[in-house]
Amino acid sequence: MARAKIEQHPATGTTLVVMVGLGIAFLLFIAFLNVVKSGNILSEANLLYAALVFYAGAGALYLGFGVTGTDAYVKFASLMTWAGLLANTGAVAHRWYEAGHPPFASIYEMLLAFVWTLAALTLIAEKRYGVKVIGTVTMPVAIVGVILMQLLPSEVRPLVPALQSTWLHVHVTLAMLAYAACALSFALAMMFLIQDKMKTETFLAATSIFTVGIYAAVLLRFEKWGGLNVVAWDTENKSEMFISRGVRLFVTIPDLGWLMLLVFAAVAAPLVLYILSHVKKNESFLAIADRAVFISILLQALALIFFLLRARNGQYPSLDAEGLYATSLAASPFILSALVGGIFANLLYLLLLWRREDLERLLPDADALDRITYKTICIAFPLLTLMIAAGAYWANRAWGSYWNWDPKETWAAITWLVYAGYLHMRITRGWRGRRAAYFAILGFAVVMFTFFGVTYLLPGLHAYA
Amino acid sequence: MVPSLRSAFRKIWQTLSSIKTGVVLIILVVIFSAAGTVILQRPITDPDDMQRAYSPAMLRFFDATGLSDIFHTRWFIALMMLVSLSIIAASVQRFPNAWRYFARPYKSPDESFRKALPTQAQIPIVDEEQGLSAAERGFRHLGLKTERIVRPDSFSLFSERNRMSEMAVYIVHASLLLILTGYIVDALYGWRGFLTLSPGTVSNQVEMKDGSLRTIPFSIRCDGTGEDTYADGTPKRWWSKLAIVDAGREVSRKEIVVNDPLVYHGLRFYQASYGRTGKLDQLILNATPANGTKGTPQEISLALNQTVALDADTTVQLVEFIPDFVVQDGRVYARSRDVVNPAVHMIVSSKKANTRVNVWLPAIPGVDENASSPYILDPKDLKTGLYTGLQVSHEPGQWAVWGGVVLMAVGLTFVFYVVHMRFWVVPVLDARGRTLLWVGGTANRNRDAFEQKFKNVVEQIQKELKSGSVASAQTQTTEISGKSIAGR
Incomplete structure (x- = not known):
């Protein structure tokens, strides 16, 4: 429709x-x-x-x-x-x-x-x-x-x-x-x-939840009093600035937090409409939700452009230290990939919405x-x-212990457990099809968190990556 | 009482071995270890940072429950043990079935099995013997060994490959247990500590995490330490020359670097840090006589408390070294042990005049008496002592861990890439009384690849049948008639 x-x-x-x-x-x-x-x-x-x-x-x-x-x-x-x-x-x-x-x-x-x-x-x-x-x-x-x-x-x-x-x-x-x-x-x-x-609308819910999750993570971790906290960048050494070992220095870009909050509302709208259509059993909400996705993509692109313009360089104040500090896009890879990832997820939804039959024809x-x-x-x-x-083995040779429970290690172990769970369910319980697919998706979500989230969202010392 | 105890035990065993328990336990491990990455953890995080991050009540709660040091609490280790038990119980429960499957392979399929098998084919043949021998040749051509199964009422062929693959899951489980055992042993009996040595010193005292000292049964001596840097000054390599002294004898020597530790009697010594001790090693100065210009400056070097003669009458002694000095109320104090603002205190004495002059470098007004010194002392170089920081660890369980890792690699290879395939060939009579060769096969994984393999097998058998039938067409005709008589 x-x-x-x-x-x-x-x-x-x-x-x-x-x-x-x-x-x-x-x-x-x-x-x-x-x-x-x-x-x-x-x-x-x-x-x-x-x-x-x-x-x-x-x-x-x-x-x-x-x-x-x-x-x-x-x-x-x-x-x-x-x-x-x-x-x-x-x-x-x-x-x-x-x-x-x-x-x-x-x-x-x-x-x-x-x-x-x-x-x-x-x-x-x-x-x-x-x-x-x-x-x-x-x-x-x-x-x-x-x-x-x-x-x-x-x-x-x-x-x-x-x-x-x-x-x-x-x-x-x-x-x-x-x-x-x-x-x-x-x-x-x-x-x-x-x-x-x-159903296509289930994908709508999934992409919306993903995008809402992304913006929630960005807001919870980086939003401060309407501003957006980004890591300060040492332009001479081309590295992030640290207050002490493992603790990064953040600077606040004013007003960008409000924009992120606005975009958060925009990306939440399709999800709300989806839920409404289920509760009220009214399909017309879904049509509005599809339009809301379109609007949210525009707003997300706007947020990305503003972020690129303001975080690319410039001096901003910090809450933790006196004076102004520089920042750079390189200091915020998490926010940047989050914003771009959100846009792509929604674009993929639109691709599905418009071209589902062609996709089905081309896929095995x-x-x-x-x-x-x-x-x-x-x-x-x-x-x-x-x-x-x-x-x-490397950790054992370099740091004297094969397992330190450092966040990266721990999350690698969690990833391993999730995929082990997938294999057990598939082999002993015969999980096929949807449930297995959900598991595979969950597994990749954990992988992404291990790769990006642990480095940029959690405290810890796996400093090389 | 006894039967109820037994039933209680059985109940516990059943609960442990169920996959539900396993899943719940694994979810718990995931939740707690994820919590351990979100909540700041004690030994790594500075106590001040902990206090800054959490309210006192929160911190008390975390400390009481162990949430601020999850991975070293008893209950987390207990959880790991429970996971191990669950793996053991689940494996033991399922093992006998798998073992039966492995030890007594099903070689001669009955009719109901033949009907139910999804992958099968039927090839018309002339007689049993000719069909079976053609099948044998076909299998051999494809590199599969066959076995003739003779039963009182039947006569068939069986062929299989990689039966070991059925046991692979148990290999993986065993390896996991080995790893967990190693980890639990290390958690209970292993320890880590720190040892600081300056070149030329010997020690057998290791400082533990909690600040206590642990005496190890031998001593370790440092014969030198240093740092190599890249052209831009970033460190390239830290090294220490170490020697082990056991019962008074030097038994081992090694130059360790980061990534290459020294191992002795289950203890490992790692290059962990390197730096300056803040203690004076040598001070090099130029001494020039204060009166007249006839004397040329002489270079002298001084260690702490060392006395050097400047001429027949005058000596200089280095009495104090303050790495980071501060002056307060006319006295000199040390602010820290880092060599950032050093001062040295020397005494220049003259026997004849019986004078002792306090010389400070740099000059400290109100404290020094540099002006009345018979020699002007001019500092050239200040060498402070080096130290090497060694991480010491004792992990008796690590060999179980490495063994487990290797075993797991083997097990996973079997689980994912080695397929147990079985084939059966049985001559049967169809509804109209014709003789057919029933060929069936199954594989425990990778079914699509197996379908292809099965197709090849059937085609090869058909090929062998054709070539065989051309060669012995004459004899076959008679045998067909003989067969039909027997069939009646």
Whole structure:
């Protein structure tokens, strides 16, 4: 029903394309500034920039497919992904050569490896298992990754003594492989839910809950008296500023908190309307909810742009110390990826809303997707196990104990337990289909929290990542 | 009383072995360990930070319940033990069935089994023997061993691969238990401490987390320590040369660096920190006679309490070193032990004149008597002592942990990548009395790949049948007739 309505107003689609096009152009512009700054033409930054262009191109083509329903777009998107992977490989190789060690020493280098693995796995899923539109989910993740890399400090730094260990490289390689496999299983589980005839409005509820969760996390952690707290940035050393060991210095960007609060209300609206439609048993609320999603995307984009403009640089006061301190986008990777992630989640919902039939036509059937999800987790789980083991072995050599219950370790163990639970339920209890898919989604949520949330939301000392 | 006790025990056992209990326990572990990452934890966090973060009542509550040091409380370890027990109970409960399956494989399928098996095929054949031997050749061609099963009323083939895979889950569970056991042993009997050594010193006292000292059964001596840096000054490498002295004899020597500890008698010594002690090692000065200019400056070096002769009559003694000095009410005090604002106190004495002059560097007005010193002392260099900080840990359970990890890797490989597949071939008669070769197969995982494998097996058998039938077409015709007579 919503689909019919949209087709009566094709202008809505065009507006979206223009808006997203502008958004991507803006992000590319930022990346382009970096290239200009670097000066050298065939450098790692430029390769990475090329990768971003190709990945973003692939993403845009998937979006184009979403708006127009032209199958050819999907084919070109796949080609774009290949090109992006090629550029990405170049960037990895360049960095490896330049640094003299595999690129796993900082969060920048790990993101580089993660995005590479994700793109490679996406292509494998496409070619080997025929999951053609898997990129609609994985490419946005890759784009967020590359954008974050543009902002993070990227110069090759000498390794501090604790990081000079082969075991660390083993640990991080395994982590990236495992996390990329988890990301893929998440995407596959989502596709399964589409093929399993899950109602479109349930996806509306899911994306809304996700976005509401994101904004709730940002507000709870960073909102202070209408301002937004971001980490202060030491421009000379290109690092975050600390008050004491493990405690970051925050500066407050005034008024941005209010904007976030407004956007929070906007992203909560579709969820409220969804609940209303259930309580009142009135379908017309859903149609309004779809429009509310559209409005919330506009507001989210606005919030992102304001955040980019104000947190990019500038001096702000701090509650913890006297005087003004600088900040930088690089100091707030969590907020940035949260905002971009929220927009992508809602765009994916619109893609589903408008192009569900095309998606269903292009995807393998539900059973096959269910099996491939399981297979991906069968790959991810041993990798997770070995990743934890290698990390423990390294910790034992570097810090004198194989298990310190540091938050990152603890959450890695929780991730492991969740996937172990999935496997038990699947093998001994025969959980198939939806319940298994929910479990796979939960697993990836925990992975994301371990990767980003633990570093930026919790107190702790896994300082290298 | 006895039967009720037994039934109570059985009830507990059943509860422990149920998957529900397992799930509840794991959820509890997840909740508490997640709480441990959200609530600031005691040993790592500074007590002041704790007080700043939580209200006194809250902090008292956290401390009383152990929530401020979850991972080292008795109840968390008890929870881990309960999880172990649950794994044991669940494994023991399910093991006999799996073992029966493993030890006594089902080789000769009966009719109801044949009907129910999802993956099966029927190939028309001429007679039992020809069909079975063709099947044997087919399996051999695909690298599968076969076994002829002869029963009083039937005659069939059985083939399988990787039966071990059925036991894989128990290998994984056993490995998990091994890891948990190691962890629990370490939690109960392991300890960690800290040892600070300056070059040339020996110690057998380890400072524990709570500040108490622990005597280890041998001594450790530091023969040197240092830091290498990159060109930009960031540390590249910290090293310490250590020697173990056991019962008065030097038994072991090693240069340790971060990531490469020294191990002796179950104790591990890690390079944890490195720095300056704040104690004076050597002071280097230039001494110039104060009266007249004929004397050339002489360079002398002084350690604490050392006396050096400047000429036949005059000596200088270093009596005090204050790393971070402050002057108050005409007296000099030490503010901290960090070498940030050092001062040295020397006494220049002359035997003939019987004078003792207090010389301070730097000059401290109101305290020093530098002006009346017969020599002008000019500081050149100040060398403070180095120390190396060693983390000492005793983890008797860690070998169980590493063994468990290796076992788990093996177990998981079996669980995910080794498929137990079984095939049965039985000659049967269909409703119209024709002889058919019934071929069935099953695999414990990765069913789609197995379907393909099964298809290959059936095709290979058909191929073997065809080539066999061309070669012995003549003899077969007679046997068919013979068979039909027997069938009647």
